[in-house]
Each structure stands twice: as C-alpha cells, then as structure tokens.
Amino acid sequence: MDFTLKIWRQEDANAQGSMKEYKVTDISAETSFLEMLDVLNQNLIEKGEDVISFDNDCREGVCGTCSLYINGEAHGPKKLVTTCQLYMRSFKDGQTIYVEPFRANSFPVVKDLVVDRSAFERIQQAGGYVSFNAGGAPDANAIPIAKEDAADAFDAAECIGCGACVATCKNSSAMLFVSAKVSQFAYLPQGRVEATERVLNMVNQMDNEGFGNCTNTGACEVECPKGISLENIARLNREFLKANVVPK
Amino acid sequence: MTTLNSKIPEGPIAQQWENYKAHTNLVNPSNRRKLDIIIIGSGLAGAAAAATLGEAGYNVKVFYFQDSPRRAHSIAAQGGINASRNYQNDNDSDYRLFYDTVKGGDYRGREENVYRLAQLSGNIIDQCVAQGVPFAREYGGTLANRSFGGAQVSRTFYASGATGQQLLLGAYSSMNRQIKAGKVKTYNRHEMLDVVIVDGKARGIIARDLVTGKIERFGAHAVVVASGGYGNVFYLSTNAMNCNATASWKIYKKGAYFANPCYAQIHPTCIPVSGEHQSKLTLMSESLRNDGRIWVPKNIEDVKAIREGKLKPTEIAEENRDYYLERRYPAFGNLVPRDVASRAAKERCDAGYGVNKAGFAVYLDLEDAIKRLGKDVVKERYGNLFDMYENITGDNPYVTPMMIYPASHYTMGGTWVDYETMTTISGLYSIGEANFSDHGANRLGASSLMQCLCDGYFVLPATISNYLNEDIHTGPIATDTADFDKAEADVTGLIDKLFAIKGSKSVDYFHKKLGKVMWDKVGLSRNEKNLKEAIEEIKVIREDFWKDVRVTGKSNQFNNELEKAIRVADFLELGELMAIDALNRKESCGAHYREESVELDGPQKGEAKRNDKDFTYVAAWEYMGEGKEPKLHKEELTFNAIELKQRNYK
Ligand SMILES: Cc1cc2nc3c(=O)[nH]c(=O)nc-3n(C[C@H](O)[C@H](O)[C@H](O)COP(=O)(O)OP(=O)(O)OC[C@H]3O[C@@H](n4cnc5c(N)ncnc54)[C@H](O)[C@@H]3O)c2cc1C
Ligand code: SF4
Numbered sequence: 050m051d052f053t054l055k056i057w058r059q060e061d062a063n064a065q066g067s068m069k070e071y072k073v074t075d076i077s078a079e080t081s082f083l084e085m086l087d088v089l090n091q092n093l094i095e096k097g098e099d100v101i102s103f104d105n106d107c108r109e110g111v112c113g114t115c116s117l118y119i120n121g122e123a124h125g126p127k128k129l130v131t132t133c134q135l136y137m138r139s140f141k142d143g144q145t146i147y148v149e150p151f152r153a154n155s156f157p158v159v160k161d162l163v164v165d166r167s168a169f170e171r172i173q174q175a176g177g178y179v180s181f182n183a184g185g186a187p188d189a190n191a192i193p194i195a196k197e198d199a200a201d202a203f204d205a206a207e208c209i210g211c212g213a214c215v216a217t218c219k220n221s222s223a224m225l226f227v228s229a230k231v232s233q234f235a236y237l238p239q240g241r242v243e244a245t246e247r248v249l250n251m252v253n254q255m256d257n258e259g260f261g262n263c264t265n266t267g268a269c270e271v272e273c274p275k276g277i278s279l280e281n282i283a284r285l286n287r288e289f290l291k292a293n294v295v296p297k
Numbered sequence: 298m299t300t301l302n303s304k305i306p307e308g309p310i311a312q313q314w315e316n317y318k319a320h321t322n323l324v325n326p327s328n329r330r331k332l333d334i335i336i337i338g339s340g341l342a343g344a345a346a347a348a349t350l351g352e353a354g355y356n357v358k359v360f361y362f363q364d365s366p367r368r369a370h371s372i373a374a375q376g377g378i379n380a381s382r383n384y385q386n387d388n389d390s391d392y393r394l395f396y397d398t399v400k401g402g403d404y405r406g407r408e409e410n411v412y413r414l415a416q417l418s419g420n421i422i423d424q425c426v427a428q429g430v431p432f433a434r435e436y437g438g439t440l441a442n443r444s445f446g447g448a449q450v451s452r453t454f455y456a457s458g459a460t461g462q463q464l465l466l467g468a469y470s471s472m473n474r475q476i477k478a479g480k481v482k483t484y485n486r487h488e489m490l491d492v493v494i495v496d497g498k499a500r501g502i503i504a505r506d507l508v509t510g511k512i513e514r515f516g517a518h519a520v521v522v523a524s525g526g527y528g529n530v531f532y533l534s535t536n537a538m539n540c541n542a543t544a545s546w547k548i549y550k551k552g553a554y555f556a557n558p559c560y561a562q563i564h565p566t567c568i569p570v571s572g573e574h575q576s577k578l579t580l581m582s583e584s585l586r587n588d589g590r591i592w593v594p595k596n597i598e599d600v601k602a603i604r605e606g607k608l609k610p611t612e613i614a615e616e617n618r619d620y621y622l623e624r625r626y627p628a629f630g631n632l633v634p635r636d637v638a639s640r641a642a643k644e645r646c647d648a649g650y651g652v653n654k655a656g657f658a659v660y661l662d663l664e665d666a667i668k669r670l671g672k673d674v675v676k677e678r679y680g681n682l683f684d685m686y687e688n689i690t691g692d693n694p695y696v697t698p699m700m701i702y703p704a705s706h707y708t709m710g711g712t713w714v715d716y717e718t719m720t721t722i723s724g725l726y727s728i729g730e731a732n733f734s735d736h737g738a739n740r741l742g743a744s745s746l747m748q749c750l751c752d753g754y755f756v757l758p759a760t761i762s763n764y765l766n767e768d769i770h771t772g773p774i775a776t777d778t779a780d781f782d783k784a785e786a787d788v789t790g791l792i793d794k795l796f797a798i799k800g801s802k803s804v805d806y807f808h809k810k811l812g813k814v815m816w817d818k819v820g821l822s823r824n825e826k827n828l829k830e831a832i833e834e835i836k837v838i839r840e841d842f843w844k845d846v847r848v849t850g851k852s853n854q855f856n857n858e859l860e861k862a863i864r865v866a867d868f869l870e871l872g873e874l875m876a877i878d879a880l881n882r883k884e885s886c887g888a889h890y891r892e893e894s895v896e897l898d899g900p901q902k903g904e905a906k907r908n909d910k911d912f913t914y915v916a917a918w919e920y921m922g923e924g925k926e927p928k929l930h931k932e933e934l935t936f937n938a939i940e941l942k943q944r945n946y947k
Pocket of ligand 1 (some may be wrong): 460
C-alpha cells in the first residue's frame with residue numbers, strides 16, 4: 050500500500066509548527082500505524098533528515114504513551130484501540146493521512162507529535178490514592194467485595210491516561226479521565242474513607258490546570274480507547290455534589 | 298578485589314528474614330529526612346520502593362524516561378501475580394511456593410532469597426488490596442485465583458488480563474501520595490547515563506533531560522537501580538520499545554558485577570512475526586495455557602495444506618492433532634514451565650510442523666474450554682487478550698485457534714546483588730527485573746510482579762537502613778566535585794562521539810543485526826560453535842556501529858535517535874557478555890539450553906541435562922576495562938531446605 054502523509058512538525062514548544070508532506074510506499078496491511086512511521090523515519094535517516102518524534106512505548110495498547118490525532122480522530126479511525134494497535138488495513142491504498150499531536154492548552158507540544166501531559170500527573174497527585182502505608186495491611190480477604198463492584202472498579206481503572214478524551218473534547222475537558230479514577234475508588238470500600246477529599250481535590254486541580262468544562266457532548270467516550278463510560282462522569286458529578294453538601 | 302559475600306542471615310531458612318530484621322541497623326525517623334535516595338525506574342520495583350521509602354521519611358528522587366511513571370514497562374504485564382495464600386485450600390504454603398520457584402528456576406537461584414520472597418508474597422496481596430487494586434473476585438466477594446505454569450496449585454491473583462497495569466497504578470498512586478507530601482520528587486523524561494562513585498560509594502548519577510538534552514548531576518546517599526530487564530537485546534521481544542540495559546550496563550562498567558547474563562527467558566506464547574516491518578512481538582498471556590491446549594497437526598500433509606490455505610485447523614480431527622506437551626509431559630501437560638514449552642514448540646517447528654506460512658507457529662486452542670465453560674466465561678477470563686489477538690492478526694480466536702511462537706520476554710540475569718539487594722558497589726542497590734534475582738535459570742509465570750513488589754515494598758525499605766545509618770552525619774552530597782566532573786565529561790564525550798560518526802546506517806539497522814545474531818546463536822538453543830561465532834560477529838557489528846552509525850537531529854533537543862544510539866551501544870556490549878556466559882556454562886539449565894548437554898537415555902531421554910557437579914553457581918562477571926576479557930566470580934549455591942533434583946514435569 051502507498052500513502053501520502055501530512056504530518057505536524059514543530060521543533061520545540063516555542064517554535065511555530067506546520068504540516069509537512071511525506072510519502073511512504075510498499076507498506077503491508079499487517080504493518081501497524083507506528084511501524085509505518087518507523088519506515089518513514091528510516092527513510093528520513095537515509096536522507097540525513099531529522100526524524101519525526103512521536104511518543105510510544107509498550108505498543109500493546111496499555112501504557113497510554115502513544116497519542117496521535119489521525120485524520121481528525123484521537124487514535125485514528127478504529128474504535129477502542131490506541132494508535133499503536135491501529136493497523137494499516139484500516140486505511141485505503143493511496144489514502145492521504147493527516148497526523149497531528151493531541152492538542153489542548155493543557156498539553157503543550159514538546160516536539161512534533163509529542164506532547165506534555167504532566168497536568169494529568171498533578172491531578173492524580175491531588176487525590177488519586179488511598180492513604181495507606183506499606184506493611185500492616187489486613188488480610189486481603191478480610192473485606193469481601195462483591196464481584197460486580199470489583200468488576201466495575203476494574204472497568205474504570207482500565208483508563209490508560211492517554212488524554213484522547215481531552216484531545217477530542219471541544220472544550221478540552223478532562224472529566225472522563227478524572228471520573229475514571231474517582232469511580233474506581235468510589236466502587237471500593239477502601240476508597241470510601243477519603244471519597245470527599247479526593248473528589249474535591251482532584252476536581253479542583255483539574256480546574257487549576259486549565260482544562261475546560263464538560264458540556265456532555267459525549268465525544269470523549271466515543272474516542273476513548275479503553276471504552277471508559279460516560280456513566281463515570283455522572284458518578285463523578287454525584288460524588289462532587291455529595292462532597293459539597295457534606296460538612297467537612 | 299571484591300569478594301562475593303551474599304550476607305545470608307543466621308538461622309534456619311524460615312527464620313532468616315525475621316532474624317535479619319531483628320538485628321539490622323536502623324535509622325531513626327528524625328534522621329531519615331537528612332538522607333537522600335535516588336531511584337532509577339518507576340516500574341513496579343521502583344515505584345513501590347519510592348512510595349515506601351517516602352512513607353518512611355527519606356527524601357526520594359525518582360528518574361524514568363517515560364513522560365509518566367505509570368507508563369513504565371510493568372504496565373504491560375498481563376497474567377497475574379503469585380502468592381502463597383492458600384485461599385483455594387489446595388495445600389499451598391510458603392514452602393510450596395518456595396519449592397516451585399527454586400525448582401522452576403532449575404536450582405540456579407539463591408534459596409534464602411526465594412524463601413523470603415515466598416514468605417512476603419501474601420503481604421504483597423494485602424498491600425495491593427488496601428491500595429484499591431481491583432483484583433478479580435468470586436461471587437462471595439473473596440479473591441479469585443488462577444493457575445500458572447510450573448505449579449499444581451491455584452495461587453495466581455489477577456485483574457482480568459491487565460494485572461501489571463493495576464498493580465503499577467497501585468504503586469503509582471502510593472507514590473503520588475508521597476509526591477504530594479513532598480517526600481518523593483519525580484524526574485520524568487530523564488535518562489540516567491552514569492553512576493557517580495565517590496570513595497568507593499555510589500553517591501549520585503548523571504542524567505540527560507530528554508526534552509532539553511541538558512546533562513545534569515544529582516547527588517544522593519544511596520542509588521537504587523530499578524531499570525528493568527534487557528530482553529530487547531534480541532531486538533524483537535515482548536518488552537516495551539524503550540526497555541534497555543543502559544542503567545545496569547553503566548553500573549557494570551563502574552564495578553557492579555553482572556550475574557548470569559545468559560539466562561534470558563523466551564516466552565512460549567507470543568504472536569508470531571508477520572514481516573520485515575515488525576517492531577515488537579506481542580505476548581499472549583501464559584494464563585491462556587490454563588484453559589488452552591497447544592498442538593500441531595500429526596500429519597505433515599495437513600501442515601502443508603494449512604500453509605497453502607487449503608485446510609483450516611478446525612477441520613483437523615482430534616486424532617490427527619498432536620498435543621505435544623500433553624504427550625511429552627502428562628503430569629503438567631500444557632502447564633509445563635516456559636523454557637520447556639518454548640523448546641518443545643521450536644522442536645516441532647524445526648521438524649517441519651509449524652503452521653503459519655513461514656513455518657514458525659503452533660496452535661493455542663481454546664475450543665475445548667469454550668465448550669466446557671461456555672463462551673461467556675472464556676470471554677470474562679481472556680476477553681481482552683482475544684480482542685488484542687484479533688486486532689493484530691485479523692483472526693477471531695473464538696472461531697479459530699490462535700497461532701503462537703516463542704519470543705524473548707524476560708531476563709533472569711542481571712546485576713549481582715546480596716541478600717540486602719546491594720550490588721558489589723557500596724550504597725548501590727538493584728531491585729526488580731534489573732537484578733539477577735530470585736528466579737534462577739528460569740522464571741515462573743506471575744513471579745516477576747511478585748519479586749518486583751517484594752523488593753520495592755518490603756525488602757529494600759528494610760535493608761537500606763543498614764547502610765544509610767552510617768550516613769546520618771554526612772550531610773547533603775555535593776555535586777561540584779571532581780568525581781562528578783569526570784562522570785559528566787564522560788557522558789558528554791559519549792554523545793559527541795556518537796554525533797561525530799555521521800555514518801550511513803541507522804541505529805535500528807545495527808540493533809536488528811545484533812538481534813538476529815542473538816536469536817539465532819544465543820537464543821533458545823545454544824552450542825559451542827554458534828556461541829563462538831556469535832562473539833566474533835557481535836564484535837564486528839559493534840566496530841561497524843562505531844564507524845558507520847548515523848545519529849540524526851541535535852543533542853540539545855528531544856531526540857529519540859540519540860536515546861536509541863546510546864542504548865544500542867550498550868546492547869552491543871551486553872550481547873557479547875551473554876554469549877561469553879553461555880559459552881562458559883557447559884550445561885543445560887532452565888532457559889539456558891546447551892545442545893551438548895542432554896540426557897542420552899532413560900525416561901528423561903532428550904531432555905535438558907543439568908550438571909550440578911560443575912555448575913551449581915551464580916556466574917558473576919566483573920568488568921575489566923575496554924577490550925579486556927571480563928573476569929568470572931562464582932557464588933557457589935548450596936541447597937539445604939530443598940533437595941537438588943533433576944526437574945521432572947513428565
Ligand atoms: C508483555 C509482558 C507481560 C508480562 N506479564 C507478567 C505477568 O503476568 N506476571 C509477572 O509476574 N510478570 C510479567 N511480566 C514481567 C514483568 O512485567 C516485568 O518483569 C516487571 O514488570 C519489571 O518491572 P521493573 O519494575 O523491574 O521494571 P520496569 O517496569 O521495566 O521499569 C523500568 C523503569 O526504569 C526506567 N529506566 C530504565 N532505564 C533507565 C535509565 N537509564 N534512566 C532512567 N530511567 C530508566 C524506566 O523508565 C522504567 O520506569 C511480563 C512482561 C511482559 C513484557
Ligand atoms: S478516559 Fe479514556 S481517553 Fe481519557 S485518558 Fe483514560 S483511557 Fe484515555
């Protein structure tokens with residue numbers, strides 16, 4: 050297969066960026082999207098040009114590192130997969146493909162397609178944990194947890210922190226991401242103890258980081274590679290309301 | 298010369314850890330805040346250690362090359378984590394987990410470490426549950442278990458097929474709490490490129506800021522390497538793309554011995570290579586072997602028809618299938634340890650029975666399980682793995698068996714450490730997959746997560762005070778000294794040298810070439826001739842690399858090519874040490890299979906043959922300088938709590 054690629058190039062955070070055109074030829078359908086970019090980069094090296102920077106690591110869809118906006122969609126056209134799990138068979142031979150970074154004010158570009166998502170870190174640090182020191186934990190089976198609750202907590206905990214939800218949202222809202230963490234703990238007895246503080250601190254930090262408001266368009270859920278459900282946002286809202294009425 | 302003192306505590310094996318803790322030197326809480334610790338790595342081992350040392354009151358700095366600690370390679374672990382909780386009431390115990398791990402490692406691990414690991418395994422699960430890790434549960438609300446290779450009990454805890462992710466997020470959350478508390482500081486997108494030794498002690502590191510390219514100095518009273526394994530030396534592996542050996546290699550060159558480098562695990566169940574473009578191989582979790590059956594056709598005509606697309610595997614009748622693991626190992630069947638399963642797959646494919654076009658694949662079939670348990674149960678257990686498989690290959694495993702083949706996965710070898718996880722350099726520790734660890738010559742499934750968390754949550758936090766107690770009056774470590782100057786100049790010199798080559802071939806070109814030599818000659822099956830050739834070939838590739846590599850971009854910016862070049866330069870040296878070690882070990886043990894050392898007759902005929910008389914030791918290699926032969930040190934292994942026996946899974 051042959052493709053025309055229009056790729057965002059930007060020297061560093063302060064530089065002006067622009068779309069540049071490249072061609073790749075003879076790509077097999079079994080090649081992953083990132084492997085196709087590897088091929089392109091090898092071609093660039095042969096010509097002595099600077100390679101296209103893009104973030105990636107596990108290439109198994111779970112580390113959340115890859116973050117490409119492909120033909121106007123976060124992680125490309127295929128649903129429920131990350132960019133690294135996208136294969137060229139999802140494209141048509143001869144197609145023109147636009148590749149951009151995940152864009153949001155809170156995710157400044159580092160170089161080319163690489164962005165800085167450290168805002169997510171600070172939200173997690175604000176409350177995404179159970180306060181508990183290593184050692185001295187009670188027997189793991191001491192607190193039974195209903196199978197469905199554990200499964201629901203797991204579904205929320207599957208968020209990989211990629212930021213596709215933010216990149217997709219017209220307001221650059223981080224609600225889906227934050228709600229996933231809040232929900233995971235809300236389903237579990239271990240998490241209930243600090244539920245009030247957690248939701249207030251995390252939401253507060255989210256606002257400080259400059260993420261936009263959620264206006265319930267549901268676009269995030271559609272593009273989320275892990276199928277994190279909008280119900281989590283509803284739950285976050287309930288937790289947030291509850292936290293605000295409970296006197297501290 | 299450093300002598301290898303593994304510092305095993307006094308007393309019977311079951312009491313050693315308690316004895317150790319009762320007698321070790323402590324640092325009182327008010328002194329801990331005067332002490333700085335650097336940790337390289339934010340995977341399970343590094344994050345767990347950072348959180349726990351932060352909780353204890355030390356000042357911790359954590360370095361990792363990803364943008365977030367949560368993206369460390371540990372995130373990708375799928376299947377589960379072992380613990381001897383005996384929740385399933387199937388006669389499990391600390392002793393049995395210990396026994397299985399030593400036996401699984403083919404009696405090449407240090408038994409005292411393994412015993413401690415088994416004893417602490419239950420606490421890990423308690424700790425993770427307390428953090429809110431959503432392990433799978435039974436209807437009654439208790440924790441669920443599955444079984445894994447090399448064990449006859451069900452002791453593996455799991456969170457669907459994303460156990461590593463959930464455990465790492467647990468450790469990450471605890472670390473985040475300490476970041477908020479000001480006890481842990483993280484340095485993302487930073488790569489450690491050397492350790493700084495002052496008066497024989499590890500006192501800091503040199504790191505490159507991967508965004509600005511700036512070379513920076515950091516001082517600390519102790520340095521902990523938790524940088525993971527070196528499976529990517531094979532180029533294609535199940536490891537994340539950026540996993541590398543640089544941290545472990547740099548400390549080797551500064552005097553930390555490297556132990557058993559040739560013990561590299563080839564995992565039996567990975568998606569086979571599909572073409573030239575391939576950048577990595579995807580693991581299909583070992584947990585699938587619980588319910589899956591591995592086979593190839595019995596008749597070579599069927600193999601041909603399958604390769605030509607004229608026959609489907611589902612059309613082959615039961616009696617025409619060769620379930621070769623069940624045939625050869627009736628007691629363990631599909632659950633034999635990884636090394637055994639991998640070699641058996643290679644044996645069938647080498648004999649011509651491989652089922653994909655290239656002839657390098659066998660079937661992993663869940664049809665019986667779907668019939669027995671129903672599609673829903675299978676989906677609940679393995680749904681995300683099936684989806685992943687279908688997404689990559691385009692085949693639906695609910696309908697047709699998966700195709701799998703062995704791939705490089707995990708490295709048992711690593712930096713030599715004593716019982717306290719200290720290397721041969723004072724104040725320098727190595728934990729997690731980076732050390733030579735507890736897995737002997739072969740790691741059992743679900744035992745790495747256990748070891749990483751055990752090292753991070755329990756072992757290192759309990760042992761590091763024995764060293765740091767001498768530093769309570771030292772004061773902060775200055776970095777404006779000659780030792781730091783020299784280390785920094787070495788790093789800058791290395792980078793300049795790489796850019797100056799301006800050759801014609803990419804870094805990947807050399808990495809692929811090295812990987813091919815490693816796979817063909819230092820892989821699943823090794824012999825003297827091939828190993829000697831490999832050593833020569835690697836030297837040639839290395840020389841070529843230093844003459845002809847082309848590193849594009851600049852040093853003062855984000856530059857993945859430069860990062861890769863530094864890592865591949867180290868792999869090109871490590872690969873040679875692996876071959877040297879493999880050549881030295883003239884026995885077959887665990888993942889290390891020497892064709893010259895097999896059972897010639899008896900019931901074990903054709904199986905790997907260990908040589909306990911000559912090789913019951915850990916091979917710890919000392920760096921002697923560029924171009925010089927490394928020096929071998931032996932840590933003799935003694936087994937008191939367990940009888941040294943030939944492994945038998947028949
Ligand atoms: C696909 C897959 C599935 C697996 N499944 C299982 C399983 O089910 N059960 C099990 O027990 N084990 C499993 N394993 C093995 C297990 O995941 C690993 O052995 C384990 O996670 C290693 O953890 P670690 O903390 O030692 O290192 P890693 O998680 O590899 O972390 C290394 C850290 O070091 C940092 N680092 C490395 N070098 C440098 C440097 N020079 N400078 C700065 N930072 C550096 C990295 O940024 C990273 O943060 C699996 C492995 C793979 C590949
Ligand atoms: S909620 Fe979904 S899209 Fe958003 S960060 Fe998590 S996994 Fe990515």
